[in-house]
Amino acid sequence: MKQRLFRFLPVAMLLLAASAALAVPHPIPLSELFPNPGHTKSAIVINKVLERYHYRKVNLDKTFARQVLDKYLEALDPNRSFFLARDVERFENGARHLDDSLRRGDLDIAFDIFRVYRMRVDERVAHALKLLEGTFDFTRTESYAFEPADPRWATDSATLDDLWRKRVMNDFLTLRLADKPDAEIRERLQKRYEGLARRIHQFDGDDVFQTFMNAYTQTLEPHTSFMSPDTSENFDISMKLSLEGIGAVLRGDNEYTVVQSTVPGGPARDSGQIHTGDQIVGVAQGLDGPMEDVVGWRLEDVVDKIRGPKGSVVRLQLLSKASGSTGRAREISLVRNEIKLEDQAAKSFVVEDLANGPGLKIGVVEIPAFYRDFAAEGSGNRDFRSTTRDVRRLIDDLVARGVAGILIDLRGNGGGSLAEATSLTGLFIDTGPVVQVKDAFGKVDIEADTDAGVAYSGPLAVLVDRDSASASEIFAAAIQDYGRGLIIGEPTFGKGTVQTLIDLNRYVPGEANDLGRLRLTMAEFFRINGGSTQLRGVEPDIRFPSAEYLKEHGERSLDNALPWTRIQAAAYQGNGLVGVDLLTRQSAERIARDSGFKMLTERSKMMREIEEQTQVSLRETERRTADEQRERAFKNDQDSFLRARGITPVDEDAEQIDEDALDVQRKAIARIEVDEAARILIDGVLLERAKRPMAVMRD
Known part of the structure; x- marks a missing residue:
């Protein structure tokens, strides 16, 4: 099988690198701001490459x-x-x-x-x-x-x-x-x-x-970009697996640096204090270094400030997406650390004692990324780590513990190895196609699972959200097309394109100067049913209410994104799911009474209102009132949920915070959707059992 590695990195930079010694930049005279022959050569080559090889x-x-x-x-x-x-x-x-x-x-x-x-x-x-x-x-x-x-x-x-x-x-x-x-x-x-x-x-x-x-x-098209020699060097650093940093993908948005996503196993995600959409407005070094205002800075300059060696401290001043443009900044401290493959590994736990299924247990497998240790594999190590190998082991353990069904949690999973998306699907189907890849010349390749047999044939569900992208969408789409399991949650990101890096010097033999590189969109993913994962993403079989307040998110929010389209379906045998309408109604009835979903839905509604704001008041009393009302509503909903779960809310504005108690609080919030997805899966198990014909007693 061909191996492709792709990541969800739209107009962003992955902060995983230690900072090199940087020269202090000096003002450039206007007299020097004119194109040079190298720019002309690069522009001509870029034109030719785009015309010949770009997917659009x-x-x-x-x-x-x-x-x-x-x-x-x-x-x-x-x-x-x-x-x-x-x-x-x-x-x-x-x-x-x-x-x-x-x-x-x-x-x-x-x-x-x-x-x-x-x-x-x-x-x-x-x-x-x-x-x-x-x-x-x-x-x-x-x-x-x-x-x-x-x-x-x-x-x-x-x-x-x-x-x-x-x-x-x-x-x-x-x-x-x-x-x-x-x-x-x-x-x-x-x-x-x-x-x-x-x-x-x-x-x-x-x-x-x-x-x-x-x-x-x-x-x-939004994922195609030119990288100058300096930018290319930074990109090389960022894509290595074992470097130090905070583990966050950033993008520039007007004058702000915005958190696009956090990397599994990185200090940013592990802290639980940095979220998608947060704006970084200040950066400081060490425990007591001066806070530098970074509003209006270039993304590359903010990245250079945040980078640093393992074990060092960086302090960030953040504006929460939930507070909008009127909110107050908060300061957090992170210890830069090495991000290793094992930190991104799949994990599992068991959900039990759910009201709708007494005695029934659901195994949950969290997959934060589709990883594969290519270096170990290339060196001949037969025991190299991979998503599929780890999940197979976790499934065996969960089955031994007597679970009635398995839930695959792909929330926040931004992608990874295509080979792993394909082989992971193979754990749940016998053999068959998983995804189709169409290149710029119209040629279609099919990535298929060729290993006969399955690791698990029981009840299955997949939990996704707006940040599930690329490989996550390929896996979820295949499970849905085969009718192998329920897809639950929010519509996914919609990243259905494939990029490659092209060294421009290869097109100018003998050129002494570095002309830079082009990150080129050269192919598109299609489901086995023929539809693309591009733009629309994967639509869940059962939607959570937060999905109703999604504005333009993911690929749908990007200018000039490739449209959704379809090609001929692959040859496969799918099975339709039954009882989805009933399961949806049963879930909706529970969710309507659940304080956790009330909190999540109100948060999504608040986010939508903030995203739709185009102006703010310059009257101080009005701004303070709006700010306080938003903070109060946010806190009241959260406190109500936590108390309903028997958890004492943590005052996150206090000078001294009990980190263990805060971790309990965060995990409880993260479990809201998981627990309901497990209940849906139990409903499905009970429905299937009720449909089985009763055994006939004989003398």
Whole structure:
């Protein structure tokens, strides 16, 4: 079987690496911000590679070129707070033949735009610093729109002045709501704005080229990106299995660094204090190092601050996604540590004493990642670790303990080895296809389980959520298509594409300079029923109520994502599940009475409301009231659930926190969905038993 390794890494960087000694960057003169011959060569090669090998065919016409320009302007100025309408009009005139320019590797317009951008940043920063010298009236009824309501660019400086007045007020008020004194706030914001200008001045030609080329590639599709030589080096570091860090995947979102996901076995996930969607607003070194404000920093610079050697401490200041733009920052400490394969290993436990199935036990297998120790396998070690091998052992143990069914927990599992997704499916089916892979030339390969026999033939369910991606979706889709088990939870992420790294120098023989690499989308996964896992993900047979409040999440939230489509189904024998409607009704009745699901549903509803916010009030009393109401509702729902489970809630704002008690609290919350999925599985077991014909007694 072919081995492919893929991970869920959309526009993000995996923090698993120790920091190397970094040179202090210096300001780059405007006179040096022009394309060099290496940029031209790279651009020409990128064009050719995209046209020949990308899964989505490139049509480099004037319409597409205009979209590239728009994407570039959005990358530089997402809130339309720097450029003026007259700047953009000049750019559009200069880019009338951008399609031809891209074919020739002519990048003058990209560098021209950046030079203007740098000057506009200087103007806006100077204005922001002047505003900080004055006072602000937080009693007036007005608001700040952090997403521009008007798609048009500002026509004059006065319009931008007012936008920046509100922006500075919002920045000031956000820190005041975190109980920072005004003097500290002014000092912190001064450093933030000066740092913004300083970092823009440190962009060199390679940085400008990479920014523009990524606007080009992501106009085509969101997972294709260009990596300069420096970025390629960081990527190599990040993909190694045994390095130190906090174990988090980050992405840039406007001026914030956002947690995309956490890595199994890493300090971030193990702490239980960092969650998807949290914004990192400050980074400090050691137990008492000064906290550096990182709002407005480039993702790469934030990554460099968070990296560090094993055993060292990094402190992060976070804005919780649950609190939104009005929330208070919290500070956490993490000890950087080595992330090893065994830390990501599958684990199991038994759920019993459930009300709907007295005497029945359900075995739960948690799979945080699809892992395979390729190094040990390659060296000839026959006992190498893998997801399938570990799960087979866990199944044997659970069966020996007399479980009535097995639940596979794939929540938060972002992917891993395709070979493992295929072989894991083989533990539950006899033989047959598992997933289809279609490449850029239309050729379809089928990954199949060829090992006869099964490790477990009893009742099965798979628990998924919005962060289950790639290999998780392949496994869940195969189990669903075969009718082998119930899929329970939320619609999955929807990452159904395959990427590969291409060294651009291979297309320019004899080139002495490093031209960088291209991360290229070159194939797509399809279920054995013919439908793709792309965009839609896997739809559960039984949805949890939190799914109703999912906005645009995962692949569905990305610009220019490949559409859902289908190909011919593979040859396989599936069985339809029976009784799903009844199981859904029984689950809904329990969930309606469950304080845990009430809490989770209210959280999801709150998240949806926050995500849909486009502006916030600049009136302090209004903001404080909204902040306190949200925190109170969040805490009351959580405390109510914990007390219903006989657990005393932990005051997470206290100076001294009982970490053991906090761990009990977190595990109880994590068990809410697992316990209900186990109850659903028990309902299925009882339903199946009720359908069996009674034995006829004979004399």
